[in-house]
Each structure stands twice: as C-alpha cells, then as structure tokens.
Amino acid sequence: MGGLLKVAGVEGFLDNLDELYANADVEGESWREFVQAWWAAHGAEEVLVSTLNELCEKDELMLQVRGEGGPRSQQSRLGRALQTARDRVFGDLRVVVRNQDRKKRTMYALQKLAGELEVNTATTPEETTEVDPWA
Helix, strand or coil, X not given: CHHHHHHCCCCCCCCCHHHHHHHHCHHHHHHHHXXXXXXXXXCCCCECHHHHHHHHHHHCCXXXXXXXXXXXXXXXXXXXXXXXXXXXXXXXXXXXXXXXXCCCCEEEEEEECCCCCCCCCCCXXXXXXXXXXXX
C-alpha cells in the first residue's frame, strides 16, 4: 500500500505510526495504574466511587478521565468511566460493578482472576476418571 501511495506522489504514509502507538495506550496505562493502586488500597472490598475518587485525588490518578472540574464533577466522571469499564480486565484484575447497597448507592470492586489452569494431579487409576472412547 505504501509503495502505491509513494508512486502516486503521496508522502508520509504511516510515518507517524510509532507516535500513534505510543499515544494509543495512554488511557490503558492510566487505568492499569489506577487499578493497581485501588487493589493495593482496598483489595476485593466493595467501595463507593467517592472512596475511589479520594484515592485518585491523593495519588493523582485518572487525571484525564476525571477532568479539571470540582470534586463532585470529577467523582461523577469517574463513576461514568467505571460503569463503562464494567468487566474490563487490567492484568489479573477485573472491574466489577455491584448492585446497589441498601442506600441505593452503586458499589465497585475488583475481582482477582485465577491465573493458573487446573491440573489433574491424580496418580492412581482409581483417582482418574478416564473414559475409553472405543468401549
């Protein structure tokens, strides 16, 4: 494709590809930093968006997502971003949006994903459940 465009006199096709890739994952990196700080502070505990906004404020996280408005505006923007990120996985942590608590507030949590496959460790024929496909 680049050769055809060069013959046609179009210069610079894909010259900024490295810059594009470098900028493309800025948001992903921001989310990964946020999720790691969230896990370190709260683990799998269910928390309110206000708690997560305080964490972001303290550690200067999610600046692009939260914007430059006041605390309430930043909290609302973070809440909308968390709703959008429902079930997204960052490393081995999944963002979970829980049902509302008794005060009708949405709760957020992280779920650690199992990283290992289950392996059958049976050593005797009695412990295994093999089926003969030819029987």
